[in-house]
Amino acid sequence: MSDRLAAQFAFLDEADKLKSVLRANTLADGSRRENSGEHSWHLALYALVLADHAPAGVNIDRVLRMLILHDLVEIDVGDVPIHSLNGQAHGSAETQAAEARAAARIFGMLPGDLGDDLLTLWQEFEVATSPDALFAKALDRVQPVMQNLASGGGTWKDYGVTAAQLDARVGVKIARAAPQLWAWVRGRVQPWFEQT
Amino acid sequence: MSDRLAAQFAFLDEADKLKSVLRANTLADGSRRENSGEHSWHLALYALVLADHAPAGVNIDRVLRMLILHDLVEIDVGDVPIHSLNGQAHGSAETQAAEARAAARIFGMLPGDLGDDLLTLWQEFEVATSPDALFAKALDRVQPVMQNLASGGGTWKDYGVTAAQLDARVGVKIARAAPQLWAWVRGRVQPWFEQT
Numbered sequence: 001m002s003d004r005l006a007a008q009f010a011f012l013d014e015a016d017k018l019k020s021v022l023r024a025n026t027l028a029d030g031s032r033r034e035n036s037g038e039h040s041w042h043l044a045l046y047a048l049v050l051a052d053h054a055p056a057g058v059n060i061d062r063v064l065r066m067l068i069l070h071d072l073v074e075i076d077v078g079d080v081p082i083h084s085l086n087g088q089a090h091g092s093a094e095t096q097a098a099e100a101r102a103a104a105r106i107f108g109m110l111p112g113d114l115g116d117d118l119l120t121l122w123q124e125f126e127v128a129t130s131p132d133a134l135f136a137k138a139l140d141r142v143q144p145v146m147q148n149l150a151s152g153g154g155t156w157k158d159y160g161v162t163a164a165q166l167d168a169r170v171g172v173k174i175a176r177a178a179p180q181l182w183a184w185v186r187g188r189v190q191p192w193f194e195q196t
Numbered sequence: 197m198s199d200r201l202a203a204q205f206a207f208l209d210e211a212d213k214l215k216s217v218l219r220a221n222t223l224a225d226g227s228r229r230e231n232s233g234e235h236s237w238h239l240a241l242y243a244l245v246l247a248d249h250a251p252a253g254v255n256i257d258r259v260l261r262m263l264i265l266h267d268l269v270e271i272d273v274g275d276v277p278i279h280s281l282n283g284q285a286h287g288s289a290e291t292q293a294a295e296a297r298a299a300a301r302i303f304g305m306l307p308g309d310l311g312d313d314l315l316t317l318w319q320e321f322e323v324a325t326s327p328d329a330l331f332a333k334a335l336d337r338v339q340p341v342m343q344n345l346a347s348g349g350g351t352w353k354d355y356g357v358t359a360a361q362l363d364a365r366v367g368v369k370i371a372r373a374a375p376q377l378w379a380w381v382r383g384r385v386q387p388w389f390e391q392t
């Protein structure tokens with residue numbers, strides 16, 4: 001029991017570092033860049049609040065768990081902005097390999113059974129083929145869109161993103177899991193791209 | 197559908213403000229004060245990782261949901277540190293009334309059915325009589341203890357807290373839901389209070 005608790009708390013202490021990993025987008029009020037810890041919380045709230053827009057069969061409790069875990073690998077790898085390097089860096093083989101190593105190290109701090117369970121859940125999110133993972137990924141794409149919209153453009157301005165690029169890099173992954181959600185968000189976004 | 201989504205996203209945008217509510221304790225590395233958004237994420241991770249120390253019958257998925265929501269009222273009320281005003285401010289009638297008004301306003305931004313569900317869950321957390329709420333409250337007390345320990349004393353130094361005060365304000369509420377967890381944490385904390 002004592003060794004097990006020591007490992008669990010060592011992991012939770014390590015996880016604290018995610019609060020110091022900065023993302024490309026800002027808070028809604030534009031006051032500072034968002035960190036990946038508070039982003040993960042916001043996403044969990046997105047899942048709770050937008051659950052009724054998930055496809056039938058999606059288990060929101062599993063989605064919540066995935067979203068709480070999904071960015072822990074950034075403690076080692078950092079955040080790779082979706083629009084950086086003309087949209088090429090985010091899903092690169094190099095990034096994926098580095099994230100897999102990070103997941104092995106970080107979840108490996110936990111007692112074996114628990115670490116295996118959480119690593120498996122993270123891998124399901126990454127592969128993004130199950131309905132739960134597809135919906136979790138969709139929310140992970142929606143939230144920065146709303147942050148950009150609230151803050152007056154955010155990373156769209158920083159990276160010179162066009163509406164077509166947003167559709168290709170972000171919209172496709174939202175629409176495949178939550179088409180009505182994307183249709184609504186896309187309508188809200190359109191005026192920003194028309195005015196710039 | 198469109199009105200419903202507009203209300204859901206207005207709530208999620210409002211929730212972003214929790215990332216700007218500062219708590220008394222710092223990050224584990226002491227570099228800055230923790231905000232209530234990232235604290236809520238860390239607590240959700242605590243629930244996932246420490247689930248095996250919950251009493252039989254506790255539903256961790258409900259605990260997760262409570263922890264994601266539990267601090268939203270601080271958008272209006274701010275964080276009331278547990279050791280402030282000699283431990284008297286945190287549970288005062290004034291604070292509780294202000295938090296209840298905040299909950300009505302914030303959850304009231306959501307569509308009726310959804311807002312009612314989340315408000316009811318928040319109230320269950322606040323009343324803290326159900327097994328799920330008691331375990332959620334215990335985690336909410338454990339995490340700042342571990343943050344203080346990691347950062348070299350934190351709010352214990354700031355407020356001149358004694359070991360007896362820690363036991364009375366924090367330990368009792370952890371031990372009632374997770375006695376073994378508190379026994380382990382208490383053992384880790386003891387040397388800090390002996391050396392000061």
